[in-house]
Amino acid sequence: MEQNLLLTYLLFTPIVGSVLVLFFKKEQIKIVRWFGLFISLVAFIISLLVYFNFDSTKSEFQFIHQVIWISSLNVSYNVGVDGISLLLVLLTTFLTPLTFLSTWNSIEKNIKMFTFSMLFLEAGMLGVFISLDIFLFYIFWEAMLIPMYFIIGIWGGEKRIYASIKFFIYTMVGSLLMLVAIIWLAVYASDITGKFTTNLLELYKVGPTIPHQIQEWMFGAFFLSFAIKVPLFPLHTWLPDAHVEAPTAGSVILAGVLLKMGTYGILRYCLPLFPQSAINFAPLISVLAIIGIIYGALVSMVQTDMKKLVAYSSVSHLGFVVLGTFAMTVEAVQGAVIQMINHGLSTGALFLLVGMIYERTHRRDIAYYGGIARIVPLYSVALMIASLSSVGLPGLNGFIGEFLILLGTFKSPVLNSWWYTAFAATGVIFAAVYLLWMYQRVVFGEVKNPELQKQLTDLTTREYIVLIPIFIFIVWIGIYPGTFLDLTDLSTKSILQQVSTFTFDLFK
């Protein structure tokens, strides 16, 4: 098979970078910062090369690079992308340099280790998205916990130790059961095909032939792991803690990319590997997703802490993604993929903005603010754009994703009821309520605290550089989503094709 090394370069850039960071001296703070930024930009450029060479008229995986890694277990280092994973790879490499920039002043402690962790984390996330071997996927999935654990635990807020341990153990609980399922699947494949294999493309053929009873358990083990990561209601309790305690950079990566690993996992593994069970469980999971949408929105509404509000809004937004995925129509799934990107951009921007104001005042409670439009008008505009994008205002990105999901859910033969759409749509309304209400309390009115006059300064050049690229994409997706939808079109169809081939009787 023809090998393409581009993805390997992409994956190893941050790994090599993170190792090189260790050789700098502790005092060389500036150089380490620039170095981290430089490496993450190199990764971004490589991912752009992948994008420009990507052929969106093909549905199969591209840029495949396969090398035998552990021959005794038939595990290979096997990477490749399709449209869906390419978008998420781009999101990862796009957000990482921005987070480096955003922490330029706020992270003072042990910058060397911070840069190391961030680059390591980037490698882990990229690995998750590009792995085509389920074992390799698991390795990255777990390995990426360690840097995130340190990022929350070392540079986090007051309750950081509690939050980091909770994050770690929660994720571990899900993924270890997935490990058993992975081994079981590989052993089952060796019974059927005579070869112990963890190659995803081969397992796609094996997975759907598992007897129903067992398949449901397997689906459960995989889904639990992903649902914790997403997080799906009622497994979301680690998220507010982790988000609130993490430093801004951590929150941005957590919300922007890490949560997508869960939804990506559902799309890449749960659906095609266990299609029958996926369809059986679709109504139940959709109900949970809708509960998550409404619950997340309602809890957001009553938050007094801005960061917590944004954190709970993630629960609500990710509910849409799960709903769209399990509607299993082309529109809904494409909407779900776009919504993953949207959420990464808009929630990422919101966390950045909350972080920027927190850097200045060291306060996150909404009540402290009020009337800041008079002091920092440009900041207020930026917050407006991010909030509206998150709300789903037509013309901005959020609208496209939510609209496609609701449309696809309405038409879904799997769910086959308009009730789902009706309830999910209330989430959009609630989103407008909690975000705009927050915006109103923070930005408009009289200046409540005279101290704010002294503390607040408007956006700096560095902060513009961080925010403007995100806003460009927020508008781009909103006005011309075709660029991104074309990319995912065939990949989505091929996943749904896989589902419908094996569940033909169910679709009738």
Next chain:
Amino acid sequence: MPASNFEYYQLLPFIIIGLGIVISVVIEITTKKSEEILPWFSMILFFTVAIYSIVYINNHAVLFGGMVEVGGKPAIFNFIFNIGAMLIVMSSIGYLKKYGSYFGEYYILIQSSVLGMMIMAGSKDILMVFLGLELMSICFYVLAGINRKKSSANEASMKYFLLGSFATGFIVYGIALIYGTAGNTNITYITNNFQTLSSNIIFITGFVLFLIGFSFKIAAFPFHMWVPDVYQGSATTVTGLMSTAGKTAAFSVLIIAMAATFTLNAPNVFKPYFSAIAALSMLFGSIVAISQDNLKRMLAYSSIAHAGYMAIGLAASNTASISGIIFYLAAYTFMNIGAFSVISMIEGEGDSRTNIDSFAGLNAKSPVLAAFMSLFMFALAGIPPLAGFFGKYYVFVGAIEGGLTWLAIVGVISSMISVYFYLRVVVYIYFRESIEEFKPEISVYSLTAVMISGALVLIFGIFPDILLNIINSVVNL
């Protein structure tokens, strides 16, 4: 094996260590500088044997009329014992100096115990097993109390001796019953006739007694009572040796004893026994370790849990699970020796500073030790891509292939529990402010041992094939 093919060079590992012991005794008697010479001499011995074993791994032969096996599986075990012992000696140099408790016997006893382990791993006759076991155990009883002025060390030694002898009693009684029914002590004979013999209840009783005796030695629940006190009371480096090489030796015997089930596909009548001790050890070890504040004690309970994971492999008892156990033992040896070496550097006078509080803020005191300790903790917790993860992975693969999915699930559940207490150490190292002010005495030798262990944990994690291919090539011999 006919006598004409007998060649002495095949016995070189035993000869090297055996002669080494004699020469060490002479050195100890004749020069006053033995404190400087002996550790280096021991390290050279261990290193030579380790390299020899791995290079000549294909020289597989059974010698002395079916008494001793060389090459093959024993060679891998010899490698683990000797590299382990070498690392322990390396970290002992600084440790003994710090404690001022150097006795010439220390290194000689380590050499003798390694010889005992090598005999155990190479034995093809139950009597040889017993010989090796006693050689190893008696050295360990003495080593446990090597800090003879410390009451906790005396307690550890005494406890270990009493309970160890008790376990040996089981083994001897078991051997007697096995001999009584089989009429032979040759393991090859017993293996080949396992199916007919296993219908005899007295044979099974004898075998179970034998297994129970070794369950003591591998520190499996419910035969674990001696572990926490002995591990805590003994000198840290000695604990490192007992918990790794000692455990490996006991497992090597269990693997030899279970050979019938995975090489000849005889029905594994001991499946319920091993499943039970595996499940109970994993859960008990992981749950009790949560509440331990003393790191040595915590690692003792973690050692019980790890014995449980490995026992999964014995319950499944197929080729995959046996190579899994051997890989796991190698991985565990290096992770644990690394962890104990770090503890031995932090440790202060009279058992002080082995509590988790002393590790608070370690990152500020010594970033290198902090990084390595965290590496070992993550590896013990089984986070990929470190060696500990692959150990678990292979054992679980074996279990699922052997139809023991439930045991694999118990395994991952206890892994989840164990993540908590391993992470707790990392939390103290990185996230907490220092509680106690002291400067860790970092000896170059101990640090080298830590670095070698760390490197091996990483290498076996990223390229597990290096080790696994060797294991797979000999596992069915």
